[in-house]
Each structure stands twice: as C-alpha cells, then as structure tokens.
Amino acid sequence: xxxxxxxxxxxxxxxxxxxxxxxxxxxxxxxxxxxxxxxxxxxxxxxxxxxxxxxxxxxxxxxxxxxxxxxxxxxxxxxxxxxxxxxxxxxxxxxxxxxxxxxxxxxxxxxxxxxxxxxxxxxxxxxxxxxxxxxxxxxxxxxxxxxxxxxxxxxxxxxxxxxxxxxxxxxxxxxxxxxxxxxxxxxxxxxxxxxxxxxxxxxxxxxxxxxxxxxxxxxxxxxxxxxxxxxxxxxxxxxxxxxxxxxxxxxxxxxxxxxxxxxxxxxxxxxxxxxxxxxxxxxxxxxxxxxxxxxxxxxxxxxxxxxxxxxxxxxxxxxxxxxxxxxxxxxxxxxxxxxxxxxxx
Numbered sequence: 001x002x003x004x005x006x007x008x009x010x011x012x013x014x015x016x017x018x019x020x021x022x023x024x025x026x027x028x029x030x031x032x033x034x035x036x037x038x039x040x041x042x043x044x045x046x047x048x049x050x051x052x053x054x055x056x057x058x059x060x061x062x063x064x065x066x067x068x069x070x071x072x073x074x075x076x077x078x079x080x081x082x083x084x085x086x087x088x089x090x091x092x093x094x095x096x097x098x099x100x101x102x103x104x105x106x107x108x109x110x111x112x113x114x115x116x117x118x119x120x121x122x123x124x125x126x127x128x129x130x131x132x133x134x135x136x137x138x139x140x141x142x143x144x145x146x147x148x149x150x151x152x153x154x155x156x157x158x159x160x161x162x163x164x165x166x167x168x169x170x171x172x173x174x175x176x177x178x179x180x181x182x183x184x185x186x187x188x189x190x191x192x193x194x195x196x197x198x199x200x201x202x203x204x205x206x207x208x209x210x211x212x213x214x215x216x217x218x219x220x221x222x223x224x225x226x227x228x229x230x231x232x233x234x235x236x237x238x239x240x241x242x243x244x245x246x247x248x249x250x251x252x253x254x255x256x257x258x259x260x261x262x263x264x265x266x267x268x269x270x271x272x273x274x275x276x277x278x279x280x281x282x283x284x285x286x287x288x289x290x291x292x293x294x295x296x297x298x299x300x301x302x303x304x305x306x307x308x309x310x311x312x313x314x315x316x317x318x319x320x321x322x323x324x325x326x327x328x329x330x331x332x333x334x335x336x337x338x339x340x341x342x343x344x345x
Contacts, residue, residue, distance in 0.1 A: 006064070006095070007242035012324050013066045014073065016042035016087075018095070021125050026097075029120075032111035035104050039121050040095035041065060041088045044072050045080030051131045056122060056158075057087040058139030058146045061252050062207075062244065065089050067143060070323075070330045077337035083135060088125065090118045090142070092252040100245035107247055108192050115142070115259045119149045126157070133157055136341070140164035140322040141293065142252070144284075145259055148301060151278035152261045160344050161282040162337055164322035165290055167297035168304070169260040169271055177211045177292055178253040185246040196246035203249075204236040211292040216316035275304030281344040282308040285333060287321035311336055 009015055019041055026037035042065050047054055055078060057068045065087035072078040078085050089095040091113050099110035126134065137158045139147040144166025151161050167174065181203055185191060188199030209232060223231075261267070261274040268274075282305050286298035295312075302310035315321035315329045322333065 007244070010066070010324075012070055014044065014069045016044060018042060021128055023121065023124060026117075026121065028111055028113050028117045030112060030114065034091070034097055034111060034113070035102070037097045037121070039088065039097075039125055041086055041125060044078070044085040044087070045083055047084040047129070047131070051084075051129070052133065053083050053135050054126075054129065054131045055083050055085045055135050056126065056137045056150075057085050058122070058137065058143035059088065059090045059093060060139070060141035060143045061090075061256055062093070062249050063141075063143075064093055064095055067140060068138060071138075071334055071337065077334045077341065078138070086125070086129065088122050090146070090252070091121060092248050092255070094243070094245060094248050096121070098245070099247040099251050110247075110251060112251070112254055114255050115146055115149055116153065116264065118146055118255070119153055122146075122150075123154060123157075133159060136160040136162060138162040138337075139166075141166070141319065142256055144322075145170075145256075148275075148278070148282075149259075149261055149264070151280055151282065151305075152264050152267070152274050155277050155279045158280050160341065161278070161280050162285070162340065163282065163298075163301070164285045164333065165287060165293050165298065165319055166284065166301060167259070167293050168275060168301040169262060169297070170257055171294050171297050173294055174292060174297075175257045177206065178257055180206050181211075182250050182253055185250060188246070192247060197240060199246055200236045200239045201233065203246075204232050204239060207292075208232075208235055212318065212320050214289045214291060214316055214318040216289060217318065217320070220316045271300070272304055275301060276306070278305045278307070280307065281340075283337065283340045284308055284310050285313055285322060285336065286310070287313045287315055287318050289316065289318045290321075292319040309340065 021039040023037040026034045144163035147163045184202035185199040188196040262271045284302045302308040313321040
C-alpha cells in the first residue's frame with residue numbers, strides 16, 4: 001500500500017507550501033486514538049493584527065485543500081489580499097494522517113473517525129494559530145457538512161458560515177451511494193492490502209458520473225453516448241495516477257455515513273435543537289438536481305438555522321455545481337458569497 005502523493009496540479013488550483021500541525025496522540029470521540037497525528041494545511045494571505053480576517057476552508061470527501069481554490073484569489077470572494085484563508089486537509093484524505101499513511105495503524109488497523117473528529121482537529125489548529133473568532137467557515141459537500149458541525153459545536157467561534165451542497169444529517173440515499181462506491185473498491189482483487197487498480201473503474205462511474213453529475217449536465221455538454229466508456233476510463237486512469245488510496249476513501253465514507261449534528265454532545269438529541277445552536281449568519285447553497293446530497297437535506301438545514309440564507313445554484317450539474325466544472329457556476333457562487341460577506345457583520 002503506497003503513501004499518498006499530492007495529485008498533479010490541475011487548472012485553477014493554487015499551489016501553496018504545505019504546513020503541518022503535529023498533534024501527537026489524537027483521541028477520537030469513539031474512544032480510540034490516532035497515533036502520531038499530523039494535520040496538513042496551507043495558507044493564502046496574512047492574518048490581521050487581531051486575526052479577525054481568518055477564513056477556515058474545509059475539504060470535501062476524497063479531496064484536498066485545493067477544493068475551494070476556484071474562489072481563492074484577488075478580487076474573488078476569498079481574496080488573500082484582505083483575508084487569510086487557512087485551507088485544511090480532512091482526516092483520511094491522504095495528506096492529513098490517514099489509513100494509507102499511518103506508520104503504526106496502517107490500512108484496516110486505522111480507527112474509525114467522525115466528522116466531529118475532523119472539526120476537533122481543526123479547532124486545535126485554529127487555537128494554535130491564535131484565532132478566537134473566524135471571519136468565516138466555508139466548505140462544499142463534506143466540507144459544508146463540517147462547516148455546519150462547526151456552527152453546532154462552536155457557535156461563538158465564527159462570524160459567518162458558508163455551506164455548499166451540505167447535509168446536517170446524512171440521508172439514506174447518500175449512504176446508499178457511498179455503499180456502492182465502497183463495494184466498487186472492495187471488489188478489486190487487491191483489496192485491502194494491495195494497490196487497488198480496477199476498482200477505480202466502477203468507482204468513477206458511481207461517484208463522478210451517476211452521483212456527481214446529472215442527465216441534464218451531459219445533455220448540456222453535448223456528450224456523445226458512444227464516448228462515455230472512454231471518458232470514464234480516462235477518469236479512472238486519472239484517479240490511479242493521482243495516487244489516491246481506496247482505503248482512505250472507504251474510511252471517509254464511514255464518517256460521512258454516520259454524520260448527524262443531532263448527536264453532538266450537549267445537544268438535546270434532535271436535529272432542530274442542534275441546528276438552533278448555530279448563531280452565525282449562514283449561507284447555504286444547493287443544487288436542485290443533486291444526486292449525492294439531496295437538496296431536501298440542504299433545505300432542512302436552512303429551515304432549522306434562524307440566521308440562514310438559502311440560495312439555489314442555477315446549474316444542471318447537480319452535486320458538481322459547487323465545483324470547478326462550469327465557469328458560470330463558479331461566478332454565481334462567488335458573487336453570492338461576496339454579497340453575503342458584505343451584508344453580514
């Protein structure tokens with residue numbers, strides 16, 4: 001099982017030096033511990049004297065700190081000339097300590113972790129950086145789920161939340177999608193100890209096409225049906241070339257499937273009670289044809305957060321509307337975020 005390699009830089013990604021925070025033995029909410037835990041992150045821009053301009057940017061499932069790079073840059077919503085953006089790698093993504101990279105708990109010996117464990121590791125980083133109150137917590141997909149968890153767990157620690165295509169409680173549909181993705185990888189003859197290769201073929205079909213996009217998106221692209229098999233094969237090869245490890249994806253899906261802000265310690269056990277803890281103005285962006293995180297979950301989250309603003313992304317792309325795929329989607333989200341930041345204090 002090889003160690004994760006940073007994937008080759010893609011168009012639109014912003015290259016920054018990696019930094020790490022050594023946290024030693026990191027206790028998990030389930031009672032186990034990750035040994036020799038290292039949190040990976042990068043920064044864009046510099047903090048103000050009072051550190052009130054720091055944005056915590058969160059990664060999606062299977063992604064790295066580059067996940068929000070489309071909105072980072074001069075004149076964009078996350079402008080490093082006025083904000084300090086701290087983009088964090090989530091537990092299990094191959095850069096922060098993961099099943100594929102752990103020295104003492106490698107592979108299936110790695111303990112199960114949760115999205116709240118991700119948030120706790122990030123809280124320690126925020127404390128380490130000397131930040132009392134973040135300008136914003138921003139994330140897409142699992143990053144949006146982490147952002148909502150931040151609002152529930154630490155309601156006084158941020159001035160704003162931006163959650164794109166999120167869920168506060170994982171839906172049965174999303175669990176079904178993740179189960180199919182795990183089955184695709186686990187069916188590979190090399191699972192679990194070897195280098196999964198063929199498993200990425202089926203994984204790409206499930207995650208990057210059937211759940212990640214929509215029929216309308218393929219129609220809008222003018223996709224030739226005869227070209228689809230070759231397109232999927234090319235994407236599967238890109239996954240293999242990226243160095244992504246199947247075991248890391250599997251572990252992150254376990255965290256994804258188990259997510260429910262209602263089970264946060266100190267809450268009353270209800271989704272309504274947990275969401276009512278969020279006091280920061282919250283922008284929730286969703287796509288009405290999302291086939292991974294159903295739009296109903298985003299609407300439920302927005303309905304439960306008193307200071308929430310709910311906006312639908314006018315895109316055929318479904319879950320991938322909050323991604324690099326279409327320039328018009330990037331521009332729409334950027335404008336919406338800038339307006340939200342300007343109207344909230």
